[in-house]
Amino acid sequence: xxxxxxxxxxxxxxxxxxxxxxxxxxxxxxxxxxxxxxxxxxxxxxxxxxxxxxxxxxxxxxxxxxxxxxxxxxxxxxxxxxxxxxxxxxxxxxxxxxxxxxxxxxxxxxxxxxxxxxxxxxx
Numbered sequence: 001x002x003x004x005x006x007x008x009x010x011x012x013x014x015x016x017x018x019x020x021x022x023x024x025x026x027x028x029x030x031x032x033x034x035x036x037x038x039x040x041x042x043x044x045x046x047x048x049x050x051x052x053x054x055x056x057x058x059x060x061x062x063x064x065x066x067x068x069x070x071x072x073x074x075x076x077x078x079x080x081x082x083x084x085x086x087x088x089x090x091x092x093x094x095x096x097x098x099x100x101x102x103x104x105x106x107x108x109x110x111x112x113x114x115x116x117x118x119x120x121x122x123x
Contacts, residue, residue, distance in 0.1 A: 023081030030074045037063045037070075 038059045045055035068075065 021077065023078070023085055026074060026077045026081055030071060030078050033071055033074065034063060034067045037067060 038056070041059035041062060042052075042055040045058060046052065050058070
């Protein structure tokens with residue numbers, strides 16, 4: 001659990017150093033960039049009087065590997081965001097399973113709230 005926390009802290013610190021961004025924004029930008037490349041390449045092929053369906057098919061096939069090279073940084077940010085989200089969800093799931101097994105107490109925030117309520121009852 002501590003290793004997961006340290007790993008997420010290191011990812012968070014690299015994000016804090018740059019501009020803040022989220023997985024949804026990165027994924028949307030990457031998807032729009034790839035669709036934009038398909039449309040642009042298909043438009044260029046249409047200028048050379050290539051039929052629309054053929055132009056779209058060729059554009060999709062050409063853009064797939066090309067986008068891996070041209071959008072490497074954006075693709076990496078998406079991969080890091082997915083990894084971070086997966087790590088967080090896995091840690092949360094493990095924590096909930098431990099609570100269900102009775103191996104762990106409730107979350108510290110819940111404990112603090114209960115202790116506060118108990119101390120008020122005593123007063």
